[in-house]
Amino acid sequence: MPADKVPDTPVEVLVDLLTKAKEIAAASGNAPEELTSHLQKALDIASGLDEYLEKMSTQESEHLTELYKKTVSHDWDQVHKQGKTKFRLPKECITGHVEGQTLKMLIHISQAKRVLEIGMFTGYGALSMAEALPDGGCLIACELEPYLKEFAQPIFDKSPHGKKIIVKTGSAMDTLKELAAAGDQFDMIFVDADKNNYINYYKFILDNNLLKLRGVMCVDNSLFKAKVYLKDTTDNNGLALREFNQFVCADPRVEQVIIPVRDGISVIRRASVDAERMTAQCEITDDEVFRGIQGRPILDRMRLDGEVAYVTGAGQGIGRAFAHALGEAGAKVAVVDLDQVKAEAVTKELFLKGITAISVTADISKSDDVQRMIDTIVSKWGAIHIACNNAGINMNSASEDTSLEEWDQTFNVNLRGTFMCCQAAGRVMLKQGYGKIINTASMASLIVPHPQKQLSYNTSKAGVVKLTQTLGTEWIDRGVRVNCISPGIVDTPLIHSESLRPLVQRWLSDIPAGRLAQVTDLQAAVVYLASDASDYMTGHNLVIEGGQSLW
Ligand SMILES: C[S@@+](CC[C@H](N)C(=O)[O-])C[C@H]1O[C@@H](n2cnc3c(N)ncnc32)[C@H](O)[C@@H]1O
Numbered sequence: 001m002p003a004d005k006v007p008d009t010p011v012e013v014l015v016d017l018l019t020k021a022k023e024i025a026a027a028s029g030n031a032p033e034e035l036t037s038h039l040q041k042a043l044d045i046a047s048g049l050d051e052y053l054e055k056m057s058t059q060e061s062e063h064l065t066e067l068y069k070k071t072v073s074h075d076w077d078q079v080h081k082q083g084k085t086k087f088r089l090p091k092e093c094i095t096g097h098v099e100g101q102t103l104k105m106l107i108h109i110s111q112a113k114r115v116l117e118i119g120m121f122t123g124y125g126a127l128s129m130a131e132a133l134p135d136g137g138c139l140i141a142c143e144l145e146p147y148l149k150e151f152a153q154p155i156f157d158k159s160p161h162g163k164k165i166i167v168k169t170g171s172a173m174d175t176l177k178e179l180a181a182a183g184d185q186f187d188m189i190f191v192d193a194d195k196n197n198y199i200n201y202y203k204f205i206l207d208n209n210l211l212k213l214r215g216v217m218c219v220d221n222s223l224f225k226a227k228v229y230l231k232d233t234t235d236n237n238g239l240a241l242r243e244f245n246q247f248v249c250a251d252p253r254v255e256q257v258i259i260p261v262r263d264g265i266s267v268i269r270r271a272s273v274d275a276e277r278m279t280a281q282c283e284i285t286d287d288e289v290f291r292g293i294q295g296r297p298i299l300d301r302m303r304l305d306g307e308v309a310y311v312t313g314a315g316q317g318i319g320r321a322f323a324h325a326l327g328e329a330g331a332k333v334a335v336v337d338l339d340q341v342k343a344e345a346v347t348k349e350l351f352l353k354g355i356t357a358i359s360v361t362a363d364i365s366k367s368d369d370v371q372r373m374i375d376t377i378v379s380k381w382g383a384i385h386i387a388c389n390n391a392g393i394n395m396n397s398a399s400e401d402t403s404l405e406e407w408d409q410t411f412n413v414n415l416r417g418t419f420m421c422c423q424a425a426g427r428v429m430l431k432q433g434y435g436k437i438i439n440t441a442s443m444a445s446l447i448v449p450h451p452q453k454q455l456s457y458n459t460s461k462a463g464v465v466k467l468t469q470t471l472g473t474e475w476i477d478r479g480v481r482v483n484c485i486s487p488g489i490v491d492t493p494l495i496h497s498e499s500l501r502p503l504v505q506r507w508l509s510d511i512p513a514g515r516l517a518q519v520t521d522l523q524a525a526v527v528y529l530a531s532d533a534s535d536y537m538t539g540h541n542l543v544i545e546g547g548q549s550l551w
Contacts, residue, residue: 008092008225008263009223009263009264010223010263010264011049012050012225014046015043015046018039018043018047021039022036022040025039050262053261054097057097058101060097060128061127061159063158063162064124064128064131066155066158067152068097070122070155071091071094071122071124072091074122076090079147084147085145085147086144086145087144087145095192096124096262099261099262099265100127100128102259102261103128103132103190103218104131105132106218110215110216112187113133113134114137114138114184114212115138115187115188115190116140116142117129117141117189118142118172118176118189118191118192118201119142119143119191119192120152121143121148122148122151123152123155126141126156126165126167127152127156127162127165130159130161130164133164138166139166140166140168140186141165141166141167141168142172142193143167143168145169152167153167172201173201176205179210180208180209185209185210185211185215186210186212187212187214187215188216188218189216189217190217190219191217191218192220195224195237196236198244199240199244199247202217202219202244202248205217206251206270213297215269217254217266217267217268217269218265218267219265219266219268220264221263222244222245223258223263224238224241224263224264227241227242228242229242252271253270253271255269255271272295293532301531301533302527302531302533303330304326304331304386306330307332308331308334308383308384308385309332309333309334309386309388310377310386310388310425311326311334311335312337312364312388313336313337313364313392314335314337314343315335315337315338315341315346317492318440318492319388319390320519321519321520322522322523322526323335323346323388324349324350324353324355325524326386326527327350327353328353329527331530332357332381333356333358334377334380335357335360336361336373337359337391338363339361343361344359346359358376360377364389364421367420370417371424373421374424384425384428384429384432384435385429386435386436386530387421387435387437387438388438388530389421389422389437389438389439389440390440391417391418393410393413394457395409395410395454395456395457397453397455398453399455402455402456407455407456409456410456410457411460411463414457414460414461414463415460415463415467418464418467422439425437426475429480430478435480436481436483436529437471437480437481437482437483438485438529438530440484441461441464441541442458442487443548444458444462445461445464445486446486446541449489451503451506461486464484465486468482469539469541471539472538472539476538476539481537481538483529483537483539483542485522485529486542486544487544488516488543488545488548488549489517490516490518495516511546511547511548512546512548513547513548515546517544517545517546521544529542
């Protein structure tokens with residue numbers, strides 16, 4: 001720590017005191033060697049901590065480095081003297097690397113999309129957090145001093161993440177009122193301005209639901225140079241922070257922990273609703289609608305954590321999108337395809353995203369392959385909870401010319417193959433007393449798509465719907481639900497064949513949605529059908545066709 005630096009955090013205060021104690025011991029000339037050695041050791045531990053944290057935290061981006069350098073080399077005294085800022089702003093206000101990285105990490109972990117910062121200063125914290133937000137994410141930064149917006153904006157403009165930041169100048173409380181009036185809500189709120197008002201910001205945020213159900217609030221300087229716990233504190237800010245910490249700790253609406261990084265960061269989250277406590281305050285109906293089934297809110301009920309899924313035809317198109325969706329929702333996924341290279345490629349994609357996956361090469365028109373696929377998955381993962389029977393083929397011919405080979409080939413994959421998969425997976429699931437089978441049918445089970453001729457395909461897919469309805473009703477009382485998804489015309493490699501490409505324009509005029517389906521349009525449906533949230537649904541044909549079957 002430079003000699004002229006005012007100690008700003010509990011660790012810096014310790015370093016300062018230990019340095020002084022060491023000097024006194026040295027000057028006295030008769031301090032025991034053991035005391036000097038202990039003092040040195042304590043000093044080494046305290047003074048090395050921040051530097052080590054700096055070094056071991058992931059490097060900041062070039063834009064953050066620039067912002068930091070520009071902030072610490074700026075003459076803030078001069079700016080204030082010139083009347084450009086209302087207050088004299090110390091450069092030490094800046095959050096800096098380790099704290100910026102902590103905030104960034106919290107955004108990643110909580111998957112926040114909307115963030116509110118109270119007290120932006122030169123935008124180091126704002127840009128750190130914006131870097132962790134997904135595209136389309138938004139950070140509203142409240143800042144009293146218009147000068148600071150002008151200061152930060154050029155660097156925000158250079159960063160690819162700067163466009164996510166909206167700076168609102170003026171009093172933070174006025175901005176909070178404006179946001180609350182507009183019904184705005186945030187996944188993460190970082191409070192870092194005006195220590196005396198922390199408690200008012202906090203109360204306003206909670207009383208007006210500015211923090212979302214799963215939201216996290218972070219509050220900076222909550223250790224305030226250790227003054228919050230030192231008995232002889234008289235400093236206003238230290239006392240305000242002490243009162244604030246006590247208030248939050250005793251507030252039944254939240255849970256908090258103070259992380260002793262730099263000057264302390266409180267991490268506060270809304271506690272789960274305690275119905276008894278709430279009942280005392282207001283009339284509520286304490287049931288599964290209020291609390292969620294087993295306390296799980298609706299989006300949690302669609303999570304597939306720990307479940308085992310397979311998807312056939314997962315090497316490309318709809319199957320690949322299903323495999324990603326199920327994996328993203330938490331399931332382990334067996335990527336099944338006739339084509340080993342494609343199955344392995346998708347497995348690699350999933351692995352890169354942190355999803356547990358294996359590839360299985362199988363021709364689902366062959367009963368031995370189907371059984372081997374099921375056995376492989378069960379021996380690897382011990383169960384099958386979700387069976388996505390998606391593999392299918394399509395051939396075109398006028399009905400009067402359709403050969404028996406074409407008919408048999410199509411049915412062997414689309415209907416016989418789907419049946420074999422349902423039966424083999426169903427046997428495992430019936431034994432488990434639980435399972436979700438999702439077959440891929442088609443809008444062609446409802447209408448006759450035209451002008452292309454595809455008798456075998458249409459008929460086989462109508463068969464898939466009836467197969468689904470029959471199994472769905474036969475097995476539901478033993479815990480196995482069977483449903484199917486009927487996509488409209490999906491933009492997959494299948495329709496980019498020479499013969500089908502000219503038809504796309506024609507199809508578009510038949511689709512109220514005005515576009516073909518993307519595979520991503522189908523992903524939520526497969527997750528829903530795979531999850532507990534759809535437990536009362538069986539034998540259903542979920543049609544997703546942009547309205548085409550209704551015209
Ligand atoms: C500790 S600094 C914020 C540091 C910042 N979070 C960062 O990442 O570097 C506090 C900031 O809050 C601003 N501020 C103080 N009182 C405010 C108020 N009532 N409304 C909005 N901003 C305020 C100050 O101008 C100052 O820029």
